Amino acid sequence: MALPADYIGALGRLADAFAAYEAEAGSVAVLVGGAAAAIHTGGAFMSADFDIVAAGDEAFANAMATTGFLRDTAAGHGLGGWYHPDFPAYGVEQVSGGYFDGKADKERCLRLIVRDGSAIVLPAIEDLIADRLGQHEVSQGDASMLEQAKALYTIAQGLDLTYLVRRIEDEGGNPAHLGL
Amino acid sequence: MQTLTLECFLEKAEQRKAVAGLDESEAAVDARRNKGGRRTPAKRLLLRSTERRARAAGANLVASYY
Numbered sequence: 001m002a003l004p005a006d007y008i009g010a011l012g013r014l015a016d017a018f019a020a021y022e023a024e025a026g027s028v029a030v031l032v033g034g035a036a037a038a039i040h041t042g043g044a045f046m047s048a049d050f051d052i053v054a055a056g057d058e059a060f061a062n063a064m065a066t067t068g069f070l071r072d073t074a075a076g077h078g079l080g081g082w083y084h085p086d087f088p089a090y091g092v093e094q095v096s097g098g099y100f101d102g103k104a105d106k107e108r109c110l111r112l113i114v115r116d117g118s119a120i121v122l123p124a125i126e127d128l129i130a131d132r133l134g135q136h137e138v139s140q141g142d143a144s145m146l147e148q149a150k151a152l153y154t155i156a157q158g159l160d161l162t163y164l165v166r167r168i169e170d171e172g173g174n175p176a177h178l179g180l
Numbered sequence: 181m182q183t184l185t186l187e188c189f190l191e192k193a194e195q196r197k198a199v200a201g202l203d204e205s206e207a208a209v210d211a212r213r214n215k216g217g218r219r220t221p222a223k224r225l226l227l228r229s230t231e232r233r234a235r236a237a238g239a240n241l242v243a244s245y246y
Contacts (some may be wrong), residue, residue: 001204002190002194003190004240006239006240007242011186026205028181034214037191037195037212039186039190040193040195041193041195041197041202042194042196042197043192043214044197044204044208045208045210045212046213046242046243047213047214047242047244048227048230048231048234048241048242048243048244049223049226049227049230049244055213072226072229072230074225074228074229074232075222075225075226075229081222081225081226081229083229083230083233087236087239088233088234088236088237088239089229089230089233089234089239089240089241090184090230090240090242091226091227091229091230092197093222093223093226107181108181108184109181110181110183110184110189111181111182111183111184112183112184112185112186113184113185113186114185114186119183120186121181135218138183138218139217139218140217140218142214142215142217142218143211143216144211144213144214144215145213145214147208147211147212148212151202151212153196153203154200155193155196155200155202156197164244177185
């Protein structure tokens with residue numbers, strides 16, 4: 001199963017926004033959550049939302065607006081939701097808090113060029129596995145986070161297992177779910 | 181930070197999935213979808229709004245639980 005064309009198209013617009021954000025803020029925005037897991041697994045599942053960690057609220061809002069995204073006024077207040085009118089099936093949310101609360105090594109992130117030098121930034125697969133396992137521990141019976149972690153782990157190559165185990169423990173997860 | 185193209189990254193992901201034999205049946209894909217029980221109110225609103233917008237535009241819907 002591959003990611004559909006409109007999903008890739010939406011990522012292109014998001015990459016433009018990431019570039020605009022980095023130019024203004026001097027730091028990178030990072031795509032996290034289910035969308036990051038979906039991309040890492042090449043579409044082994046998908047989500048309709050893109051969660052983004054960006055430290056500068058004003059710079060992020062400016063970047064989104066200048067690259068054609070619109071505020072989703074139906075999505076309430078707070079940091080808020082956005083969408084691009086060319087890709088109505090997807091919503092964007094700037095999530096609060098720092099990048100994995102400062103516990104992850106941001107230099108391990110991946111910069112994926114989507115078009116014309118614009119790129120999205122994803123967490124390292126180790127950080128994403130750890131995040132999913134941490135969320136599984138508080139999931140109240142929903143096994144989806146564990147299933148995402150297993151899919152990521154199954155297809156991963158060249159994992160830094162020492163870093164992975166430390167990060168799983170940072171996130172309150174259980175490495176034994178992966179046989180570690 | 182490692183840099184590569186999205187196209188190359190996705191090609192490699194497809195290869196790794198094939199080698200690992202990752203289950204991509206409808207049931208397995210659905211098992212990986214967030215069932216929505218712990219979503220924030222803001223995320224529920226965003227997903228509801230996104231679904232309405234996609235339906236109005238006649239776009240392909242992405243299955244979401246919220």
